[in-house]
Amino acid sequence: MAILVTGGSGYIGSHTVMELLEQGEEVIVADNLRTGHQAAVAGGTFYHGDLRDRAFLQQVFKQHQIEAVIHFAANSLVGESVQIPLDYYENNLIGSHTLVSVMLEHGVKKIVFSSTAATYGEPNRVPIYEDDPTAPTSPYGETKLAMERMFHWCDQAYGLKSISLRYFNAAGAHLSGKIGEDHQPESHLIPIILQVALGQREHIAIFGDDYPTEDGTCVRDYIHVMDLAKAHWLALEHLRKQNQSNIFNLGNGKGFSVKQVIEEARRITGHPIPAQIHPRRAGDPAVLIASAEKARRELGWTPQYSDLETIIKSAWSWHQAHPNGFQS
């Protein structure tokens, strides 16, 4: 039986497809290529289509015996979601609703879901545990939390078993050098810093230096995309064995400020990477750091590549070899 990966041509999805193929899984990818790249999909069967298109999804479920779904497809930018909230409600909620209803129609009752640290909002304490309060500070976080709740109620009503993985900040590139991060336009911190080192931008804009943190810039928990990919396979195995719904944080347990990330990138690239202070970006919490103890304990997950040096070095190799992403 096959695993359907929605959003499998995106950044985290494509790394997870590679992991699944290495584990010997049969993989089907469904993606509308809005932010993804077909060239990033290492194998399996690819379908170009939109999750909100019920007829499209029904075709995919008719063509293949699908055992479980790993659901990445979404709009996923914190700052953008504050500017265009309706797009987020539309794509994230309607897409997930259509997906789940077609899954149930075909008797598919296992889903691994890309949730996020953005469900917590501004945390009361760090590290953040899974049962800490959730109070999103962005429409993006709200939609992801709403989907987690939808999965919860679908478990009660229809026996849908879900594992929601609340990842912190995905970063880095595959160590094979074959795939990496390519968003057009790019909005994520590490690839933008590296675009400055490549001479594609003049400077990095630091969004706010008046946060209540040591150096005034936002602190995030960066987790290597290959470690995230492995966690998806472990979550799938967990669903197969335990058949129980659950929620796990995926992070490294260490926080780095925007200024610290820039400093590490200067060291690795040898480029001065000029920085300018800009106003805060709406929707950004000051500090997000995970406790991933539960994932370590219950999924048997051990991040292997998530020290900041490996993250930035792997991203730097990818960006140097692919200065124009998958178009290079």
Ligand SMILES: NC(=O)c1ccc[n+]([C@@H]2O[C@H](COP(=O)([O-])OP(=O)(O)OC[C@H]3O[C@@H](n4cnc5c(N)ncnc54)[C@H](O)[C@@H]3O)[C@@H](O)[C@H]2O)c1
């Ligand atoms: N990047 C991060 O740091 C991070 C952290 C936490 C959670 N997440 C979540 O992980 C998931 C993947 O993130 P990413 O950074 O790889 O993003 P991405 O934009 O690279 O990947 C998303 C993929 O989904 C596809 N897609 C979007 N809407 C679709 C639709 N309606 N139908 C079909 N395909 C659709 C896009 O074309 C793209 O390939 C998202 O759900 C995001 O919210 C990301």
Ligand SMILES: O=c1ccn([C@@H]2O[C@H](COP(=O)(O)OP(=O)(O)O[C@H]3O[C@H](CO)[C@@H](O)[C@H](O)[C@H]3O)[C@@H](O)[C@H]2O)c(=O)[nH]1
């Ligand atoms: O040019 C830039 C870009 C980002 N930042 C800052 O860098 C930090 C990280 O930003 P970014 O890389 O855009 O990631 P986040 O906004 O933290 O969001 C990512 O991480 C979240 C989980 O924490 C996920 O839910 C989102 O999908 C994913 O985009 C934030 O404090 C930003 O304000 C800058 O200062 N300058």
